[in-house]
Amino acid sequence: MDTDGSAHNGAASHGPARAVVVHPSADALAEATGARLLLAILDAQSVRHPVHVALTGGTVGIRLLERARQTPLADAVDWTGVHLWWGDERFVPRADPERNEGQARAALIDHLPIPAQNVHPMAATEDAATAEEGAAAYAAELAAFGSGADGTAGAGPTLVFDVVLLGMGPDAHVASLFPGHPALGATGTTAVAVHDSPKPPPDRISLTFEALESARQVWLVVAGAEKSGAVRRALGGATDVQETPAAVVAGRDVTLWLLDTAAAGADPGLV
Numbered sequence: 001m002d003t004d005g006s007a008h009n010g011a012a013s014h015g016p017a018r019a020v021v022v023h024p025s026a027d028a029l030a031e032a033t034g035a036r037l038l039l040a041i042l043d044a045q046s047v048r049h050p051v052h053v054a055l056t057g058g059t060v061g062i063r064l065l066e067r068a069r070q071t072p073l074a075d076a077v078d079w080t081g082v083h084l085w086w087g088d089e090r091f092v093p094r095a096d097p098e099r100n101e102g103q104a105r106a107a108l109i110d111h112l113p114i115p116a117q118n119v120h121p122m123a124a125t126e127d128a129a130t131a132e133e134g135a136a137a138y139a140a141e142l143a144a145f146g147s148g149a150d151g152t153a154g155a156g157p158t159l160v161f162d163v164v165l166l167g168m169g170p171d172a173h174v175a176s177l178f179p180g181h182p183a184l185g186a187t188g189t190t191a192v193a194v195h196d197s198p199k200p201p202p203d204r205i206s207l208t209f210e211a212l213e214s215a216r217q218v219w220l221v222v223a224g225a226e227k228s229g230a231v232r233r234a235l236g237g238a239t240d241v242q243e244t245p246a247a248v249v250a251g252r253d254v255t256l257w258l259l260d261t262a263a264a265g266a267d268p269g270l271v
């Protein structure tokens with residue numbers, strides 16, 4: 001694994017389509033994105049099986065799952081054909097309320113008719129001695145569901161997510177890829193251990209940019225005025241991954257920025 005930060009320095013590579021959608025409030029953002037997620041899964045199920053989605057933690061990331069649960073569209077999805085993954089996780093005991101997994105289970109997953117083997121949490125401290133061991137196990141699990149260059153299932157390291165959901169911090173971090181952190185430069189792997197995270201808890205596991213960008217669609221779901229500066233930088237053409245990680249993450253087909261008005265700030269191009 002290379003951690004020299006070279007993978008995303010230089011020009012930002014956006015997917016073929018980048019769109020920004022601004023919602024009037026954080027609640028409206030969560031409600032619309034919950035419905036959007038279910039529709040995206042339904043659309044994908046009409047052409048592919050199975051469908052792979054990476055979830056995010058964070059305030060709006062969990063709220064949108066609660067909203068998804070409340071829409072009748074949730075009953076239209078064939079959950080036996082959906083696999084749920086995570087973009088990042090806190091490396092803490094499984095029962096720790098900070099775990100993205102536990103929050104997502106309570107908000108949505110525990111209420112779905114989804115087979116247990118379709119849910120792919122990252123390691124908790126009960127499962128792995130170190131975050132490195134947990135990251136390696138997650139990379140192996142992703143590879144088992146991936147396709148090789150010839151498209152043969154299970155033949156290679158790349159799992160193509162249908163949708164990756166990402167929150168963003170006020171510092172422009174996505175997943176657990178923080179500005180200036182060595183994990184930003186991780187290449188040749190799909191999951192990386194993160195230590196000394198500037199946001200507690202310090203030990204985490206994150207998908208790498210390589211894994212995130214294997215997605216057909218990447219959605220950045222962002223609410224709150226405290227994030228408007230990072231949004232402005234990311235959408236204003238920032239290219240330095242070390243300063244603005246969110247600026248460089250992109251889906252293969254679509255990159256969607258889903259904002260509330262507070263996160264969009266006063267940018268006349270957005271509101």
Ligand SMILES: O=C1O[C@H](COP(=O)(O)O)[C@@H](O)[C@H](O)[C@H]1O
Pocket residue numbers: 056057058059060061087088089100166167168169170174175176199
């Ligand atoms: O640390 C994290 O933070 C971000 C954003 O969280 P928020 O509460 O500010 O919305 C989240 O996307 C990420 O999954 C999480 O681990």
